[in-house]
Amino acid sequence: MRLVVADCSARYSGRLTAHLPFATRLIVVKADGSVLLHSDGGSYKPLNWMSPPCTLLTLEPSPEQASTGVTQVWTVQHHKSDDRLEIEIHAVHHDSAHELGVDPGLVKDGVEAHLQEMLAAQIELLGDGHSLVRREYPTAIGPVDILARDAVGASVAVEIKRRGDIDGVEQLTRYLDLLNRDPLLRPVRGVFAAQEIKPQARVLATDRGIACLVLDYDAMRGVDDVDSRLF
Amino acid sequence: MRLVVADCSARYSGRLTAHLPFATRLIVVKADGSVLLHSDGGSYKPLNWMSPPCTLLTLEPSPEQASTGVTQVWTVQHHKSDDRLEIEIHAVHHDSAHELGVDPGLVKDGVEAHLQEMLAAQIELLGDGHSLVRREYPTAIGPVDILARDAVGASVAVEIKRRGDIDGVEQLTRYLDLLNRDPLLRPVRGVFAAQEIKPQARVLATDRGIACLVLDYDAMRGVDDVDSRLF
DNA sequence: AGTTAAATATCGTGC
DNA sequence: GCACGATGTTTAACT
Structure with a gap:
């Protein structure tokens, strides 16, 4: 699991088309490649996300993007649908990776x-x-x-x-x-x-x-x- | 926003009673006090969580808990309901805090x-x-x-x-x-x-x-x- | 039939 | 009326 705190903006297209204006957010990249964008409030639901199976590609920004301060472009493409999430990353405030292992999952008591x-x-x-x-x-x-x-x-x-x-x-x-x-x-x-x-x-x-x-x-x-x- | 990666187990009671066996997980504490427990897979949904408004209390483990390796006990109590999440934290692998500011939120394109x-x-x-x-x-x-x-x-x-x-x-x-x-x-x-x-x-x-x-x-x-x- | 996984929609509720 | 939160549930797909 990779945790990144960064200034970013994002665009999602799939079932609907939506975008996230520039702000500082938590980006979680899970071991299965899925990506979650969380703000510091709201609910447990991410502002936007991509569910597995999907592939994350890290690209260099275009000159145009670079001129607006974009340092990395992440594109997350779903394998089975046209769902696509594109994240423009500006300043990175935190970046760490962690081995979590397999989770036994939630057990509902009787x-x-x-x-x-x-x-x-x-x-x-x-x-x-x-x-x-x-x-x-x-x-x-x-x-x-x-x-x-x-x-x-x-x-x-x-x-x-x-x-x-x-x-x-x-x-x-x-x-x-x-x-x-x-x-x-x-x-x-x-x-x-x-x-x-x-x-x-x-x-x-x-x-x-x-x-x-x-x-x-x-x-x-x-x-x-x-x-x-x-x- | 506080990010903690730790070995933990958890118990939830509210609409149902459930527990999370011991494992390494990401614990996100948002600015509004809400708590998310994420594994390294699954979907965008946390394994367990507490939505705001709620209060997080950090307690010392009981002698019994301490003897099983628990170093901290977090209890998250919802303000309006009896929903309660109790997290027993063992080893902490990562702990950091970040200022994210207010998020403009998702804009759905027409x-x-x-x-x-x-x-x-x-x-x-x-x-x-x-x-x-x-x-x-x-x-x-x-x-x-x-x-x-x-x-x-x-x-x-x-x-x-x-x-x-x-x-x-x-x-x-x-x-x-x-x-x-x-x-x-x-x-x-x-x-x-x-x-x-x-x-x-x-x-x-x-x-x-x-x-x-x-x-x-x-x-x-x-x-x-x-x-x-x-x- | 039983089991697991997805849901970026809709509903209801609270403000 | 509007915005936000919750669905810790419901359903759909799948084995």
């Missing part, structure tokens, strides 16, 4: 696990008088996210997803089939809980007598925060 | 003007035998993008948009009303030309006897390039 945790703590969201039996209730084909009992003591099996798709309904259906064979539990109702429930999933669930529960992540987290403030 | 220019140069796209009368043909309510004549000498008014919406059809309709009052021009046909024509706009245009023309920006530019190569 939102689903968090939802399960919070719903277990706020089990009354299933309805008044509900109580938690246990999380990850084991069955022969895997654990059910939550097993609870309603106000009259009947069993309720809950499947939790971040995005409620048809697959989740099928999964819950299989669990319900199994659980309802257990004379100590049956009858077991099903609740399909998700941050967002797709219309098809809702139709399928309703058709099978499974209730749908939309989980408001922020609201649930808010309640959790309030709870935690009590300690 | 795409619509360019389309008009190219269509005027390739007026036969309207149909065989068409000829250009003039661009920006003046009327009492503003200039029509292009006025042309077809193979038999009848007038054709063209409205050009990047995205052909209902508004554009309405605009062209008003021009046609006016132009058709001119005995020297009438009858004047209308052509609605755009890179992309929305279905509703197409229906409305067709209903009013206005022809629709989808402009292929790349193809038109290609022809222009070929033309320019002749010189």
Whole structure:
């Protein structure tokens, strides 16, 4: 990765045509040849950039360009499209190169696990008088996210997803089939809980007598925060 | 703007919970306090970031953290939300600060003007035998993008948009009303030309006897390039 | 079907 | 109404 801080202007053509007037900017050249032009504000998005795969060519300025103070011209050409970024570099304030190696990348922690945790703590969201039996209730084909009992003591099996798709309904259906064979539990109702429930999933669930529960992540987290403030 | 290249790991919580395993990364701290974590690949998007308004706090590592090689802990807290980014910094390979000043920002060049220019140069796209009368043909309510004549000498008014919406059809309709009052021009046909024509706009245009023309920006530019190569 | 990568546009929101 | 920010998401492409 090469970091250059320089006075520069730039021109981009591709999906649209645009230009960057003369200013001091950070130019990042990544190992894959991609280029980012950042100002000292805005957002995480560069003012302009070229995504890989692309090739960076460093050229001498034309006499005309040189007469206006341009010391280098960088052209970045995308390999698969006509996207092209041309940077005219004047004074260079900083220039350094660094070996960064391969990055393992961002790991998203389980939102689903968090939802399960919070719903277990706020089990009354299933309805008044509900109580938690246990999380990850084991069955022969895997654990059910939550097993609870309603106000009259009947069993309720809950499947939790971040995005409620048809697959989740099928999964819950299989669990319900199994659980309802257990004379100590049956009858077991099903609740399909998700941050967002797709219309098809809702139709399928309703058709099978499974209730749908939309989980408001922020609201649930808010309640959790309030709870935690009590300690 | 501060540029730091360091071995680090990070944790983000906000809309989701995620973490970045230990690796060497570029950390950009912008003048507004926002922070960007970049790897040496990927795209223009940082691995993780915090957008302004936010505050960066530099803390001493806890004994536990220090024992794993952490030399600094940066916490970046968003002002308006619970978004929080925590960076554990181990070895620092580079650290520099730069004054960049205010950036004038990206200027998007007129795409619509360019389309008009190219269509005027390739007026036969309207149909065989068409000829250009003039661009920006003046009327009492503003200039029509292009006025042309077809193979038999009848007038054709063209409205050009990047995205052909209902508004554009309405605009062209008003021009046609006016132009058709001119005995020297009438009858004047209308052509609605755009890179992309929305279905509703197409229906409305067709209903009013206005022809629709989808402009292929790349193809038109290609022809222009070929033309320019002749010189 | 599941997985990864791109998005320089559009939307919504805040000023 | 306008400008800016966010999409840490959505979709498209691809394997």
